[in-house]
Amino acid sequence: MSAAAAFEPLPEVAPAQPSPAVVDLLGVLSYAELTAFHRLAEDAALAPTLADKAALSQMAVEEFTHFTLLRDRLQQLGADPEQAMRPFVEALEQFHRRTTPRDWLEGLIKAYVGDSIGQEFYRAIAGYADPQTTAVIMQALGENGQADFVVERVREAIAADPSVAGRLALWGRRLVGEALSQAQWVAQEHESLAALIATRGGQAETIDLDLLARTFSQLTENHTKRMAALGLAS
Amino acid sequence: MSAAAAFEPLPEVAPAQPSPAVVDLLGVLSYAELTAFHRLAEDAALAPTLADKAALSQMAVEEFTHFTLLRDRLQQLGADPEQAMRPFVEALEQFHRRTTPRDWLEGLIKAYVGDSIGQEFYRAIAGYADPQTTAVIMQALGENGQADFVVERVREAIAADPSVAGRLALWGRRLVGEALSQAQWVAQEHESLAALIATRGGQAETIDLDLLARTFSQLTENHTKRMAALGLAS
Numbered sequence: 001m002s003a004a005a006a007f008e009p010l011p012e013v014a015p016a017q018p019s020p021a022v023v024d025l026l027g028v029l030s031y032a033e034l035t036a037f038h039r040l041a042e043d044a045a046l047a048p049t050l051a052d053k054a055a056l057s058q059m060a061v062e063e064f065t066h067f068t069l070l071r072d073r074l075q076q077l078g079a080d081p082e083q084a085m086r087p088f089v090e091a092l093e094q095f096h097r098r099t100t101p102r103d104w105l106e107g108l109i110k111a112y113v114g115d116s117i118g119q120e121f122y123r124a125i126a127g128y129a130d131p132q133t134t135a136v137i138m139q140a141l142g143e144n145g146q147a148d149f150v151v152e153r154v155r156e157a158i159a160a161d162p163s164v165a166g167r168l169a170l171w172g173r174r175l176v177g178e179a180l181s182q183a184q185w186v187a188q189e190h191e192s193l194a195a196l197i198a199t200r201g202g203q204a205e206t207i208d209l210d211l212l213a214r215t216f217s218q219l220t221e222n223h224t225k226r227m228a229a230l231g232l233a234s
Numbered sequence: 235m236s237a238a239a240a241f242e243p244l245p246e247v248a249p250a251q252p253s254p255a256v257v258d259l260l261g262v263l264s265y266a267e268l269t270a271f272h273r274l275a276e277d278a279a280l281a282p283t284l285a286d287k288a289a290l291s292q293m294a295v296e297e298f299t300h301f302t303l304l305r306d307r308l309q310q311l312g313a314d315p316e317q318a319m320r321p322f323v324e325a326l327e328q329f330h331r332r333t334t335p336r337d338w339l340e341g342l343i344k345a346y347v348g349d350s351i352g353q354e355f356y357r358a359i360a361g362y363a364d365p366q367t368t369a370v371i372m373q374a375l376g377e378n379g380q381a382d383f384v385v386e387r388v389r390e391a392i393a394a395d396p397s398v399a400g401r402l403a404l405w406g407r408r409l410v411g412e413a414l415s416q417a418q419w420v421a422q423e424h425e426s427l428a429a430l431i432a433t434r435g436g437q438a439e440t441i442d443l444d445l446l447a448r449t450f451s452q453l454t455e456n457h458t459k460r461m462a463a464l465g466l467a468s
Contacts, residue, residue, distance in 0.1 A: 034284070037291060038275055038276075041271065041275035041276070041294070042275070042276060044272065050319050050320070050323075053268065054302075057268070058298075058302075061298050061299075064292075065295075067288070067291075068288075081284070082284045082285055089284075
C-alpha cells in the first residue's frame with residue numbers, strides 16, 4: 001500500500017434506506033400536526049375572550065412543535081418531508097372540511113379529541129418504530145398537556161347550560177366517526193401502514209385483520225372515557 | 235409587644251403601579267403579535283409547497299412566542315392582559331381586514347413588512363420603557379430572523395417573472411400606508427402612547443409633534459430600504 005493511498009477517503013456508506021412504513025407513518029403524522037396547527041389557529045378566532053384565544057393558540061403552537069420534530073426525523077432518515085406528507089394531504093383536509101366547528105365549544109372539543117387521538121397514535125406506534133423514531137415520538141407525547149383548560153371550559157359551559165351537553169355529545173361522536181373513517185381509508189390506500197399497525201411492526205406477510213379491528217375498537221373505547229371526563233355521553 | 239403579635243404578618247406592599255403608557259405599549263404590541271400569529275397561520279394556506287407552508291407557519295409561531303413574552307410582562311406588572319389589549323383590537327383587526335393578501339407573494343411581503351415594522355417599534359421603544367420591560371422587548375427582538383426565506387422567495391419570483399415587481403411594490407406601499415394610518419389613529423386615541431413616543435419617555439407635558447413626525451418618517455425610510463432588499467421599488 002502506498003503512502004498516498006493511505007489518504008484516500010473511505011468509501012461513503014449510504015445511510016440505510018428507511019422502511020417505507022416508517023416514512024409513511026412519519027408523513028401522515030407530520031401532516032396531521034401541521035394541519036392541526038392551522039385549524040386550531042383558525043378556530044381560536046371563535047374564542048369569547050382574548051385569554052381563551054391565547055390558550056387555544058398555545059395548543060396550536062404545540063402541534064407545530066410536534067410537526068417540526070417529526071419533519072426533522074424524516075430529514076434525518078434521508079426522506080423528503082414534502083413527498084412523505086403529500087399522499088395524506090387529501091384525507092386530512094377532508095377530515096377537517098367535514099368537521100368545521102360551528103362555535104367555540106365545538107372548536108374546543110375538536111381540539112381535545114384531536115389532540116387525544118394524536119396521543120393514542122403516538123403511544124400505539126412508539127413500540128415498534130426504530131428506536132430513534134420512537135424517541136422523537138415520545139418527546140412529542142411528553143410535550144402535551146395544554147388540554148386541561150378544554151376540560152375546564154367545557155364543564156363550565158355545561159354547568160351554565162346543561163342543554164348544550166346533548167349537542168356536544170353528538171359532535172364528539174361525529175368527530176371520532178370521521179377520524180376513524182379517514183383512518184380506514186388511509187390504511188386501505190397505504191398497505192405498508194396498515195401492515196405496520198396490523199402486525200405490530202412484525203414482518204408477517206398477511207395483515208392481522210383482527211388486530212386491526214381491536215386497535216380501532218380500543219381507540220373508540222378510550223374516546224368514550226375522554227368524553228365522560230368532559231361530562232358528555234358518547 | 236406580646237409573643238403572639240410577633241407572628242403577625244408584615245403588611246403587604248402593593249407593587250408600584252405601572253405607568254399607563256407602558257401598559258398601553260405592552261397591550262398594543264401584545265395584540266399585534268397575537269393577531270400577527272393568526273394572520274400568518276391563515277396566510278400559510280396560500281403556500282405553493284408544504285415546505286413553504288411550514289416556513290410561514292414557523293414565522294407565525296415566533297410571533298406567538300413574542301406575544302407570550304409581552305403578555306407575561308403585563309402580568310408581572312400587575313396589569314390584566316385582556317384589558318390592556320382590548321382598546322387596540324379594532325385598529326389591528328381593521329389593518330388586517332384592509333390588507334388581506336390575495337396570493338402567496340402578497341402574503342410573504344406582508345409577513346416581511348409586518349415583522350420588520352414590529353422590530354422597528356421594539357427598537358424604538360426599548361430605550362425608554364423600564365429596564366425589565368426593555369429586557370423583554372430585546373428578547374423578542376433577538377428571536378427574529380426567519381424573514382430571510384421571504385427575501386429569497388420574493389427575489390426568485392421576480393427573477394422568474396419580472397412583471398410581478400410592479401404589483402408587489404404597490405402592495406408594499408399600501409401595507410406601510412395602512413400601518414401608519416392605523417398607528418396615527420391609535421396615537422390620537424391614546425394620548426399616553428403618543429406622549430411616550432413624542433417625548434422619548436421623558437415627562438414633558440406637551441407632545442413634541444416634530445419628534446412624532448420624524449419617528450414616522452424614519453419608519454417610512456427604513457421601509458424603502460427593505461423593499462429594495464426584496465428587489466422592489468417603494
